[in-house]
Amino acid sequence: MNYQIINQLNDLQRVCSLARDADVVMLDTEFVRTRTFYPQLGLIQLFDGENLSLIDPQALDEMSPFVELLQDTSVLKVLHACGEDIEVFKNSFGCVPFPMVDTQIMAAFLGYGLSTGFAALAQDLLGVELDKSESRTDWLARPLSQKQLEYAAADVFYLLPMYEQLLERVTKAGWWEAAQQESELLSDKRVRVSDPECAYLDIKGAWQLKPRELAVLKPLATWRYNEAVKRDLALNFVIRENDLLTIARLALRSPKRMEEEGIDPHVIRRHSSKIITLVKAAQQTPPDQYPAKIVPLMDYPGYKQLFKKLKDEVKNVSQTSGLAAEFLASKKQINQLLNWVWFEDKDPAKLPDLMQSWRQPLLGNKLLALV
Incomplete structure (x- = not known):
């Protein structure tokens, strides 16, 4: 496993040019995401079948040759469990790899578990036991150790034979086009921009609040989201969800009351004046x-009986297709379909997963008829 470290622009231009001559390249990233809103890129791994490159984005001011590779539609990019990698590329370079396929998704079409890890797949398909001890390392630190570099290189070196095996089997099973569609759907979801005005709907426990209390929570949640983006800080490092719910439920309007209710002292010191202003305005x-009262789907009349019917149909299709029921339609995806029919008037601009790409003819139309 020979690799080269790329930290000069001329070397980056060379390896990206070679990669663009290939039909398929393997891609991976190493990043850190502990306190930040966005993942912090530490290293990029690229393998075109001949050249294995570890690209150091910290050492390079100019990354346009790599961005051009990401956007080159003649080169298929292969990644594994790429959800956060997609976010990394979008945040770092303003684009995502396209076209792209995820080997974790390919494996799911062959009956593997939805979240089968890279090491488990390498062991099963290639008989290779990978050392994953560096998975929690600090990829922003320099210099990177020999062990870290070898760990990173292995992620794309073994990805190629893994992909080749999966491709042969997925194609033979007739799922290759579906695997590409599912990978694209995953990518689209990861780069979808959230509406800050709807941030309150994502807060667990918001459904317990009355409309009057939601009127307070809504601007607080919007402020928290915008603050997190502005400061590149994880949402709960701005203010915890439970503290936000407490402030909204009790309409807390003084640092003393916040202290009495157990709000984080750091939050009180830094943000109490802003929070109080928002609470007073919301009142x-x-x-x-x-805002309308948030009514959980499961509280709607007939939900449980209908959900069971839908799950039974998913099981039927699972047996005939050979795909895992959870992969065909998770609880979240079934609820998304119900929400679309009951509350969004089947808005074509808000198509649920089950009414898109490969799922619609296989399963979605049947479930829609039952609803």
Whole structure:
């Protein structure tokens, strides 16, 4: 496993040019995401079948040759469990690899578990036991050790024979096009921009609040989201969800009351004046402008019986298709379909997963008929 470290622009241009001559390249990233809103890119691994490159983005001011490779539609990019890698590319370079396929998704079409890890797949398909002890390392630190570099290189070196085996089997089973569609759907979801005005809907426990309390939570959640993006800080490092719910439920309007209710002292010191301003303004909201009460789907009449019917149909299709029921339609995806029919008037601009690409003819249309 010979690899080269790329930290000069002329070397980056050379390896990216060679990669663009290939039909398929293996890609991976190493990043750190502990306190930040966005993942922090530490290393990029690229393997075109002949040249294995470890690209150091910290040493390079100019990354356009790599960006051009990401956007080159004549080269298929192969990644494994690429969700966060997609976020890394989008945040770092303003684009995502296209076209792209995820070997974890390819494996799911062959009956592997939805979250089968790279090491487990390498062991099963290649008989190779990988050392994953460096998975939690600090990839932003320099210099990187020999062990770290070898760990990173292995992730793309073994990805190629893994991909080749999976491709042969997926193609033979008739799922290759579906695997590409599912990979693209995953990529689209990862780069979808959240609406800060709807951030309150993502807070666990928001459904327990009354509309008057939601009127307070909504601007607080929007402020927290914008603050997190601005400071590149994980949401809960701005203020924890439970603290946000407590402030909204009790409409806390003084540092003393916040302290009495157990709000994080750091939050009180840094943000209490802003929070109090938002709470006071929200309390002026006319009742006819309160957000609607959040009613969990499971509380709607007939939900449990209908959900069971839908799950039974998923099991039927699972048996005939050979695909795992959870892969065909997770609970979240079934609920997404119900929400689309019941509350979004089947808006074509908000198609649920089950009414898109390969799932629609295989399963989605049947479930829609039952709903």
